[in-house]
Amino acid sequence: MPLRESHYPFSAIVGCDTEPLDDLGLSLVLASISPEIGGVLVRGQKGTAKSTAVRALASLLPHVEVHRGDRFSVDPADPLQPSPDGPFPPGTAVESRAVRLVELPVGATEDRVLGSLHLEQALAHGQVSYEPGLLARAHRGLLYVDEVNLLHDHLVDLLLDAAATGRVRVERDGFSVEHAARFLLIGTMNPEEGELRPQLLDRFGLTVEVSAPTDPRARVEVVRRRMSYDSDPAAFAERYEKAERALSERIAAARGALRRVELSQAALLKIAEVCAAFEVDGLRADIVTARTAVAHAVWQGRTLVTLADIRRAALLALPHRRRRNPFDAPGLDEELLDRILGDEEPPPDPTPPDGGPTPPDGGPTPPEGSDAPDTPDDPADGSEPPEGPESGPDARGPEGGAPESAEADHPESDAAEPQQPAESPRAPEGSDEERPETAAGTAVKASAPYRPRTFTVRGTGAGADGRRSRAVGTRGRRIGAARPGEAAGTSLHLVETVKAAASSCPPGGGRVRLRPRDLRVAVREGQESNLVLFCVDASGSMAARKRMKEVKTAVLSLLLDAYRRRDKVGLVTFRGAGAELTLPPTRSVDVAATRLDQMPAGGRTPLAEGLLEAARVLRREHLRDPRQRPLLVLVTDGRATGGRGAVERSLEAADHVAALGVAAVVVDGESGPMRLGLAAGLAARLGADHLPVGEVNADALSTAVRERAA
Structure with a gap:
């Protein structure tokens, strides 16, 4: 498989260049092996290679096959997922293309995300045509949201619906369209800029805390590689081409072997005990932990989920689910986790499991109480301790809360x-x-x-979308129309636009001609922050x-x-x-x-x-x-x-x-x-x-x- 255009290689990122991978690299790889895990949320300071790692990941994923000209990227081998562009006649060419990395800007409009009426077709030819949005483009690919905690509420609602159903249904402007939208959701955020809504936070399968390394030698290596890449990107990428190819082939092989991993009844019971002990809400945590454990097992080349796999999966899947309110710091009590898991490996089931495909997930195979397969002294996955999510609570005091004393600050x-x-x-x-x-x-x-x-x-404002005071903005009930620039609205008010154009027709009638001055946008009343x-x-x-x-x-x-x-x-x-x-x-x-x-x-x-x-x-x-x-x-x-x-x-x-x-x-x-x-x-x-x-x-x-x- 040919490598794609020059970019900063995934295997050149410090922490992703050794085995075992650090928390960031491991979580991205596991979610790529088993997209059913539900995506990854990367929390960390500025300048910790969050965006670099996500963009580098796309080049490692296997290509997908699509019908030529299909804007919705449906799988030609899946007859249960028709494309709105279909049906395709027999003999339509099937082509292989790279997985798309679609970036969702925090300031995107609802029309851009869901899709909208194709204005050129409607106005020039009188045809009602649907222009696909970003969710359609991201199907069978990666949807990346940088600064996801700053995403507007109306976009968060759209992501929640798509993540829950795997489909998008659009009913507007005289057309009805439904299409598949299954993607690997990856978000990055700086916690200092605000927290994420609990509903969206729970939709991320895994979460990882990243921070800059404290070892001066590691920092020097990061700077050296970055400067080398900036001076000659093509030559730098060529040096890592072999490592990139090997990593890509390993991910593809792990995907193929996923269903052969055995998740025993005893292992499932241990996962349930862990989730119950940490008092997580609902059962999504159990499902995600099981899938992550299977993915990690296959990544390590094993066909049986072990306690080490469960431990590693729990450290990635549970910290953000045990939060009771936004003021609780994410983290997990590893001593409690080790007490629950114990030392004895769960025995395999005496008979092969039945009832459908095995959940896709896994974890490393380190010795007792350790995550790393070859380094039992490492606290997690062989990465430097400050990089792991477990370092977060220690920096803020017991149980992830505030320090016990404010004496130093006051x-x-x-x-x-x-x-x-x-x-x-x-x-x-x-x-x-x-x-x-x-x-x-x-x-x-x-x-x-x-x-x-x-x-x-009191009164009506015009601030950013929120949930407190009345405001005229981009969301809410439609209360009128205005010319572009005269109101905060951006969506076209088609009826008022046509009425404005018709009012300028000659008295004797004739063809309605649309001019720029006739355009009208919807004025909506909602709530602001x-x-x-x-x-x-x-x-x-x-x-x-x-x-x-x-x-x-x-x-x-x-x-x-x-x-x-x-x-x-x-x-x-x-x-x-x-x-x-x-x-x-x-x-x-x-x-x-x-x-x-x-x-x-x-x-x-x-x-x-x-x-x-x-x-x-x-x-x-x-x-x-x-x-x-x-x-x-x-x-x-x-x-x-x-x-x-x-x-x-x-x-x-x-x-x-x-x-x-x-x-x-x-x-x-x-x-x-x-x-x-x-x-x-x-x-x-x-x-x-x-x-x-x-x-x-x-x-x-x-x-x-x-x-x-x-």
Whole structure:
């Protein structure tokens, strides 16, 4: 099989050039051997060869046979999958072509993904013709989504439907088309830019965490190879031609031998025990782990799935499925995994398995408790430890959570005053005597998040697609039509276009002529995402342990709601002598949750400084994206301390924020029978809604309403 055009070779990537392969190379190879695994999600920092490895993989896959001229790439040997371009007459040539690597841009339109009306045929010849989209082009190939976590929700919905059914059905503009769309889905993402929707995350069969190597010699080798490739790509690819050819032939042979691998009943039971022990949702994890174990076994040249295969498969298939919410770091407790698997290999079934083809999957054959077949000391697959997914949780603390102490990040908390009982009387307004939350260097953790009330920005915006506030955009119900450029719509409104063309016809009638000025696009009303900026009071007046825990839980719940609604979030905190932007606006909500968890409390209440810092952030973000409307969530009890004039400065700062015209909500952190009601007055000054912290919980509020109505 001839190699394709010059590209960076897969076997030249450090980590993919040795046996056993590292996590990235192994996951891509296993998914190529058994596409039923469901694809690969590659998570990692910038510049870790994610995209390079994916693009290099396409050249290793065996060619596919298609009918000449078939735009849908159906298998000529499969009569159950007809092509919309068919039926093809007898004698139609069948040709072999390379597997396509189709890239789905994050800014693609729905028409480009699904396909649309062929405008030239419709307008010039009066024929209704379907132009296939990217999903049709990717059939029997690779669909690659770079920065998949930034993909718009409407495109995510299309991918979910195609991944679940393997087919695409299009009903629009006077035609109906259904075609097969089975592809190997590969996504890459940088977790710092935001997390992936749980529904799409579960559709990826395998996930792998990648990071830059820490060994200086490995880094030098990466740089040396890259510079060599850039100076002469053809000569560099030629040096790896033999290794590429051998790797391609090995993948093809593994595909052919997949059905001969035996997955015993005992091995299936062990896989079920592993999935049940890690409390993954549903049964997709069991299926994917079994398929991956079989694929890995055949990759290692074995015909029987072993415990080592199951272990390797579990490390690739389960980490992203055990997450309970976006704030949980992916990872797997390998000690628990080893205890479940034990040391004794599952015996083969006494009789050959029946009931259909064996699930395609597998894992390496290392000795007891190891993944590598020849290096029992390696923790996973022979790659460097920082490259594996198991290194992620260790870097973030026990169980993949935040570090136990925030002392290193907040040295100023060492100067906090000793903690006093929560029942002690509060200092009078304007006093500098504030109680710290806890001992120096520690912070109260939030409880489990709940379903919060939904806050929206009033009016109708024009921001990016989301799920919070009303907006005119590219999705939603059609409410009218406009000329291109006058609205955010991009899809053609055919009826309004024809009506505009007909209105310019001569009075006596005649042929309708379509001119550029007659084009109309659909105007739709849907929902947008917003910038949700949290401004949190972390002073001593909020530092009583029970109250701060309640406040952090409320903010954590609102963060989770912002994640689900695809919002951008930022975090400003104020305590002691001033305010700081703890987290610049980002889509990485789990980073915001970690910063919140680490946030200590104590000291004075510089309310004015907190409001002014929030105003600076809002102005800066407005310059970056004028269409994105902000929502300010101020969490405070309304007290302002820090010397004479603190109250007056806070009121002036509130007027300054109110002049920006942003939507705001004041979450009142004051509790107890004796309340001053300062937060309510501050909300009135800001023109904001006022809400006690206990009423952020939507379930608690609805329960209270029902009790009052009873």
